[in-house]
Amino acid sequence: MENVLASAYDEFSEHLVSLAGSGLSLVARLRYLRHMETELDAYMNILGSRSNDQLHIYLMRTSGLIKTEIELLYFTLRDPEYQDAIPDTDKQQTDLSFPRWKDSLVNLMELIASLYYLGVITDANGNRQSFASLVVAFEKFLHIRIPKPYDLRADLARRKKSLSVLLPKLREAFEKNIINCGIGYK
Structure with a gap:
């Protein structure tokens, strides 16, 4: 069980890193992260005290990752000069060659x-x-x-x-x- 949880946690962590570099606008990333946070909170509430210790620990760690990413986005919104070098745009790609x-x-x-x-x-x-x-x-x-x-x-x-x-x-x-x-x- 721990191997499965550790693997899922690592993949999710990599997914968050990829999301940060995805080119999505800050607002789109924030919306996506808030939705993930809401879903995770719902799962944690459903499991409540029924979850085993390992599962609870990984759920808490995952929640912490999401909260950290949200805080970083708020930091970037407050201090745009620290924004990543990755272009951030809501413009739709219109190039038909894609x-x-x-x-x-x-x-x-x-x-x-x-x-x-x-x-x-x-x-x-x-x-x-x-x-x-x-x-x-x-x-x-x-x-x-x-x-x-x-x-x-x-x-x-x-x-x-x-x-x-x-x-x-x-x-x-x-x-x-x-x-x-x-x-x-x-």
């Missing part, structure tokens, strides 16, 4: 989760990327927001008929392209 995801978020999550499980995406030091950091990277790359990525990932495991929908389509498209290029299978 890639967009046209399929379902569950299928995108299938791709992200598969890359995460495979462990082929690393940081500059060769360390495996966390699930949260991959989600943030895809959000930036595709200019979308993926709400509740852990829930979406869990939905993949609940599929009844086919555990994988997108991956067979990707394989089929790749193999069709090979055949169309005249490389074909022998």
Whole structure:
């Protein structure tokens, strides 16, 4: 249990760091953090005294991380000269050359989760990327927001008929392209 809690805590901590560098406006980040704080408070109230000591400690630590990020945002609002060098804008990206995801978020999550499980995406030091950091990277790359990525990932495991929908389509498209290029299978 502690390993699961520690891993989730580390991923959440990385998610908060990624959020700080996401380019979202201060107000958008503050809104997002306040929503997270509200949800976490609700979970803590529901669990109350029923939670075990380890869970309670990690929930309190997570709450502290969120509160710290909120305080840093307020500090930046009060003293803008200390604002990060990361551009902060609410302007919508209008460049049509930006890639967009046209399929379902569950299928995108299938791709992200598969890359995460495979462990082929690393940081500059060769360390495996966390699930949260991959989600943030895809959000930036595709200019979308993926709400509740852990829930979406869990939905993949609940599929009844086919555990994988997108991956067979990707394989089929790749193999069709090979055949169309005249490389074909022998």
